Amino acid sequence: MSTQRQAAGAVKAGDKIGGQFATLERPTAFAPSISDETPTLSDEARERLSEGEWDDELEAELTAVATAVAKAEVGGGYDLEFVDYDDHLNEEQIDAFLLGDPECDLQNEISDVFSETRYNSTRREAQELLDGLGIDYIDVDGDALEAVQEVVENHNTSDPVRDLAKNTPSQLMRTQLGADFMDNQTAWRDEHGPLYDGHDDAVYPSRAAYITDHLQKAGVDTASFTVEDRENISLLATDGPYNWHEGVRLDVIWYGDIRDAQLPVPQHDGDKQERKVMFGGKPYGSRDSTGQARIVLLDPMNGSGYEVPLSTPITTSLSKDRPAHLDSGGSTHGYGWDDAAGVYKPAYAVEVVDVVETDAQSEEIAA
Structure with a gap:
């Protein structure tokens, strides 16, 4: 039994640890910015995308920039499948987990459960990524939005099976x-x-x-x-x-x-x-x-x-x-x-x- 588990219900509150009533002394948060080393869109591409244009050249540039932005995120991607603190595996799922899920049945089952959450999170992150590039997602071609969504989903760092197992009581x-x-x-x-x-x-x-x-x-x-x-x-x-x-x-x-x-x-x-x-x-x-x-x-x-x-x-x-x-x-x-x-x-x-x-x-x- 691991002896270094964080106490159940504890949350990080700035430099303090506490429960739901802990003082929330967090440092000021800022939206992530693209560093000088991170590629950004050319002015021409930004203007054309904002006017709803879409072609192979724009796709290549937008995909490259979106990928660089995704990799620069904390953890190298996005947590698209949020597991609530009181969600955990049931008895049948525990059995599959203990067996190492050799046929991926548990992985597929949990993936289906979180499909709607994953879809909504992917759209939201894609919209925010475009906004960070100075583009209103409403203005872009549908294929351009889908290209960014694909990049976001390819950088999904969440693991709901892992998180559900962590939440499962002894x-x-x-x-x-x-x-x-x-x-x-x-x-x-x-x-x-x-x-x-x-x-x-x-x-x-x-x-x-x-x-x-x-x-x-x-x-x-x-x-x-x-x-x-x-x-x-x-x-x-x-x-x-x-x-x-x-x-x-x-x-x-x-x-x-x-x-x-x-x-x-x-x-x-x-x-x-x-x-x-x-x-x-x-x-x-x-x-x-x-x-x-x-x-x-x-x-x-x-x-x-x-x-x-x-x-x-x-x-x-x-x-x-x-x-x-x-x-x-x-x-x-x-x-x-x-x-x-x-x-x-x-x-x-x-x-x-x-x-x-x-x-x-x-x-x-x-x-």
Whole structure:
């Protein structure tokens, strides 16, 4: 979870930060002017355009000047799609965002929503650009106005998906740890005994060992487990789902910013979508606000489950096959942990950081 977020509702007010009632001590604003280095229209072109003329020569000059003006804007363009402070992504859109929107479905959906805003903003900016060049947009040929509008739209710097994600409140999320939890059950049963026989309490130590083995294979440093960690694993075995079946999941669960768990947005076909992240890793009783990672053993079919914290950090790779997803709602099937336990979500807040491996480390892991 990023720790340098600006407080919700804060606005820039001159040299001060405050809410909606902050004093607005802003420096005097001036309309942007075209510097000596920025091309401007020739007097002849300005006069001809003002008289409604339009030809290839005028188009070339106006387009070149308008492009230079657009590039000189703060940020190199125009914010044409304004996102209000209380606008945010819904559950289905959050799912697509977390997946990195590989098919651009979310991008296209949001673009359609803002199409009217984008059109009106484009016209307004084009009119103001012409006004800055000393031309009344009412006087120019329609094709000339359209040419300037095209330049403005080509320099659209807004990103409504990014802004909506930024506005989206923290969410309770989960992601699968390693392979499917019950994938190794047959081999385990043959070597270590049953994981479920309906009545025998002796099965619980085997379950605890199975959970520990699964965590180790998922990359968790189980050798560093404290006494409390091992006791918590035993609680997962005894107080978690009674009936272990193919649908039972072992997930890391956390509450935080959806941007911390978004898969990379593919830029080209075949781009690998993977993001390695680390959750928590603070000793029990620590006052550090980054918190401890929590895992939940959950049966989505009936909502039975149990969750525990771990003092050991949890590192896992988010991918297209194992992305982060909402604990409940959206595309989540069955019961989420909040559905079953009615949790206080902020208690699951934990620091989430990206893990960047060197080429040598990646080769060692692959080997």
